[in-house]
Amino acid sequence: MIGKHLKQLLAACALIALSACGGKEEPASGAITLSYASPYPPSHPFSKADIEWMQAVATKSGGRLVIKPFWSGSLISSDQSMVEIRHGVADIGLITPIYARGGAHALRGQAGFYGGIKDLPDQVAIYKCLEQAFPVFRAELEGLHVLAVQGGNFPGVLTRHKPIERLEDLRGLRLRAQTEALGVLRDLGADPVNMPMGEVYSALAKGVIDGVVAPADTITSLHFGEVAPYFTALHFDRGAYPARAMSDKAWQRLTPELRQVLMETQPVWEAALARQILVAEERGLEKGKDLGMRMIMALPPADQERFRLLYAENARRIADELAHFDVDGHPILTHAQELIAARARGETPACFGPENPQQAEVSP
Numbered sequence: 001m002i003g004k005h006l007k008q009l010l011a012a013c014a015l016i017a018l019s020a021c022g023g024k025e026e027p028a029s030g031a032i033t034l035s036y037a038s039p040y041p042p043s044h045p046f047s048k049a050d051i052e053w054m055q056a057v058a059t060k061s062g063g064r065l066v067i068k069p070f071w072s073g074s075l076i077s078s079d080q081s082m083v084e085i086r087h088g089v090a091d092i093g094l095i096t097p098i099y100a101r102g103g104a105h106a107l108r109g110q111a112g113f114y115g116g117i118k119d120l121p122d123q124v125a126i127y128k129c130l131e132q133a134f135p136v137f138r139a140e141l142e143g144l145h146v147l148a149v150q151g152g153n154f155p156g157v158l159t160r161h162k163p164i165e166r167l168e169d170l171r172g173l174r175l176r177a178q179t180e181a182l183g184v185l186r187d188l189g190a191d192p193v194n195m196p197m198g199e200v201y202s203a204l205a206k207g208v209i210d211g212v213v214a215p216a217d218t219i220t221s222l223h224f225g226e227v228a229p230y231f232t233a234l235h236f237d238r239g240a241y242p243a244r245a246m247s248d249k250a251w252q253r254l255t256p257e258l259r260q261v262l263m264e265t266q267p268v269w270e271a272a273l274a275r276q277i278l279v280a281e282e283r284g285l286e287k288g289k290d291l292g293m294r295m296i297m298a299l300p301p302a303d304q305e306r307f308r309l310l311y312a313e314n315a316r317r318i319a320d321e322l323a324h325f326d327v328d329g330h331p332i333l334t335h336a337q338e339l340i341a342a343r344a345r346g347e348t349p350a351c352f353g354p355e356n357p358q359q360a361e362v363s364p
Helices: 002-020 045-060 081-086 105-110 120-133 134-139 178-189 199-206 250-253 257-265 266-290 301-325 329-344
Strands: 033-037 066-068 092-094 145-149 158-159 175-178 191-193 211-216 230-231 240-246 295-297
Touching: 033 081, 033 145, 045 066, 045 257, 045 266, 045 295, 066 257, 081 092, 081 145, 081 240, 105 134, 105 240, 105 301, 105 329, 120 145, 120 240, 120 266, 120 329, 145 250, 145 266, 178 191, 178 301, 199 211, 240 250, 257 266, 266 295, 301 329
Parallel strands: 033 066, 033 092, 175 191, 175 211, 230 295
Antiparallel strands: 092 240, 145 240, 158 211, 158 230
């Protein structure tokens, strides 16, 4: 762990040194170069979307703003990225408040309030409605400017030794899961743990965990199909979260015109993320078949309904637990469920704005 943080510190120092000694990384035109850091390799679907955004920024700014990427965790970690971006380890980075060890309790908790959500664009739009309505979200993001909100494919379960054909099959399994799913899995007799996705492959390969709650795209994007031959499409509802952010210090260095470029390219980034995530899901399912994995695409209806009820009860429990951090979670949960119900009736809530920019752009 010490070696990893030392590597990140040295990389950050090298980046600062480059900037201080004449800015050789910047174009001759005097354009501003901003660093971007991600724990994922450039081949990952998230990174492909990041690259689309970088190209859009360069085009829209007329070459006055250039993004220099640092991939594969060379500059930031998975679980401390919010702190690292705040403190300038990189100007812009992929953040994961759902894995943060502290200081993002409302952001972590709200991800479990999306029971009944139907698609990825609604995940993003409803998160933005909640952020508008509840100042605690902005308080937890202090020192950061959010540049993109990200939803995701609905997770299933990948397992090492046996398929999950009924809810009872989860009993006794040690599973990596996102925070909002931990309570549901405990209710079903599993032994869930939370860890960043970057650590899961090794944990599966070594038998530290028996499986992982993750969408099918991870069969390919994170190579989980190599170490977990069973996939069950147990429908875990999930929410969106702020996933790309810039430090306030870097933001203040930009001219108003360049800040406007970043704001105007946010829909481009979010649409690229949605498109890449959906394409990755299809590729993951295809790869699973090619690998000879056993793919169970639905549980018995009674099991899925039981799971839905457990998810709803767990959401209320998360709302209760937020009180320990001086956050009233129940109004957040209620508002999220009201918005989801409105969408189920075919309505478009006013907080969605005149148009949800992802709706027309997520299809591959």
